Amino acid sequence: MLTTIGNISDHVGESVRLGAWLYNKRSSGKIQFLQLRDGTGFIQGVLVKSKVSPDIWEAASDLTQESSLYAEGTVRADERAPSGYELDITSLEVIQKAEEYPISLKEHGVEFLMDHRHLWIRSPRQRAVLRIRAEITRAIQDWLDKENFTLVDPPVLTPSSCEGTTNLFHTKYFDEDAYLTQSGQLYMEAAAMALGRVYSFGPTFRAEKSKTRRHLIEFWMIEPEMAFVDHEENLRIQENMLSHVVQHVLKECGPELKTLGRDTAPLENVKAPFPRITYDEAVELLNREGMEFQWGEDFGAPHETKIAETFDRPVFITHYPTDIKAFYMKPDPSRPEVVLCADLIAPEGYGEIIGGSQRIDDPALLEERFIQHRLDRKDYEWYMDLRKYGTVPHSGFGLGLERTVAWIAGLDHVRETIPFPRMLNRLYP
RNA sequence: UCCUCCGUAGCUCAAUGGUAGAGCGCCCGGCUGUUAACCGGUAGGUUGCAGGUUCGAGUCCUGCCGGAGGAGCCA
CATH class of the missing domain: 3.30.930.10 (Bira Bifunctional Protein; Domain 2)
Known part of the structure; x- marks a missing residue:
């Protein structure tokens, strides 16, 4: 049973499973922040190296922009998150590691965007x-x-x-x-x-x-x-x-x-x-x-x-x-x-x-x-x-x-x- | 159809007529709270196409192709 990001506020403190794409990723050696989207919204997934299995850590490290995945974790309200909520990820199942994604987070021209x-x-x-x-x-x-x-x-x-x-x-x-x-x-x-x-x-x-x-x-x-x-x-x-x-x-x-x-x-x-x-x-x-x-x-x-x-x-x-x-x-x-x-x-x-x-x-x-x-x-x-x-x-x-x-x-x-x-x-x- | 502007690395852009570069992305390495993260390194080019001027053209000229903004027409 999947939860959607749009309804995430109903699940604070609970363990949920999301189907999502990786929108962006930031990492600091021993902590990774996965920006996830599922069409209903965006949420930041957090992985701490010392708290997850090496398999999950490696899988997350290897993810590319727009890779598709199932993520399980605990929902937590957090003031630092733009949406107000974060997901402490406990399990990660990669559906597909996406090929290099053409659209970056930087600026693009109109023609390029329209072609994509x-x-x-x-x-x-x-x-x-x-x-x-x-x-x-x-x-x-x-x-x-x-x-x-x-x-x-x-x-x-x-x-x-x-x-x-x-x-x-x-x-x-x-x-x-x-x-x-x-x-x-x-x-x-x-x-x-x-x-x-x-x-x-x-x-x-x-x-x-x-x-x-x-x-x-x-x-x-x-x-x-x-x-x-x-x-x-x-x-x-x-x-x-x-x-x-x-x-x-x-x-x-x-x-x-x-x-x-x-x-x-x-x-x-x-x-x-x-x-x-x-x-x-x-x-x-x-x-x-x-x-x-x-x-x-x-x-x-x-x-x-x-x-x-x-x-x-x-x-x-x-x-x-x-x-x-x-x-x-x-x-x-x-x-x-x-x-x-x-x-x-x-x-x-x-x-x-x-x-x-x-x-x-x-x-x-x-x-x-x-x-x-x-x-x-x-x-x-x-x-x-x-x-x-x-x-x-x-x-x-x-x-x-x-x-x-x-x-x-x-x-x-x-x-x-x-x-x-x-x-x-x-x-x- | 008309007017103006623009075509350079995957993307966004630099480069007095004189050795084609940066940032981002990719790949490798580093970092325990990042917010388009950051730091170091590698690779990456038929400068839209065809001609012309010149000792020499990304740069100047002509034509073509593609795009943007506007006009007209409309919602």
Whole structure:
């Protein structure tokens, strides 16, 4: 029966058996300190030469970084240990003496680490990030389940573009052309008409030559879609969900945030309601701050950062010009030149983490948009059906998981937020 | 696709146009409380590739390949 390091505090004074890898080792001739990790945490194992058999002493001396082993010993609370506990090792069973491990405890370059991503994820920092990612996912799903959303899985292989703008990954579907999904939204609209409140959670693909700290080729989105929900309620759902997520991570991931050196003070502020400014107000704000910006343009990364700096929590930018937004967004009835949409900009320069809108429910207007956007009508026949057979006001949004993780964890690049990032020029490992 | 920067030992980096080096890691030795431990020693190189300038190129020039940061596009 194995004990895990994560539960070690329940076993003080007891003899336990761990399955572990050797993370690092220090020795002083007659005493050895083995830094052990088992995925749940790290603990220092102590061997004193005069107190263990020569076999065990020799086995420990011979261990290399990342060697796998079973260790038995007595758990002891110790103030000198970073985790607060140590293991006085009484028995050691080496599973494998590892070959020379490429990743040392010193600094490495990005390319080298990315080439060894399959090993890099063993490091304390990467473990912490992946733990936080999992807790963010859990918090989102807990909140949506509690609010009576139903999980619905849209297809990954699609016959055509969902939005028709960006580059898609092309593949063959027997004799037909097919594309990897860049958004499940249109399918989620169909699902919302069947189940009321739904959400999807899955990978999406963008064949764009984007090369920044905020972009991945393959990334995960959470896309809720809600029948009978208007623009205003859409925003309330978003801010309540995100507040829950941030507070959940603060509560559950203290050690991980500490490992990452994340300043948690800015996260404490992230509670609903979030500030809202209209696109018009954002343009004024930018001009007031001395940035050149014309009404009708889309914001770039520097603009988003400037706007975000003005607030102490995420900020909604609403009512963008109709011409620069997707075809399915509903125009503001009092101002048709803008749409009922909102992008949520994260603080600290992490950029847009949510894009959402109320959708067009009027079949005649949707028909118009197909023509304006030069979309092939027959590809969207099923989507039009949603407006022909009992159309209702409905809204939805998409949250980018990796950008959200990067922000909450305080990382400087989204490539560390996913186990095996797919980026421009990187498909390995 | 565009702009800027960078490719030297397994890794991180030095080296006025003039004998390719250090730290870490590996291996050997030392050390009873180490915290990226420390101390001593050994081994380790087609300086990304191809051309050019020069008496002489890691260093200067041209092209290519690879990478990083940013822009655009987006989440």
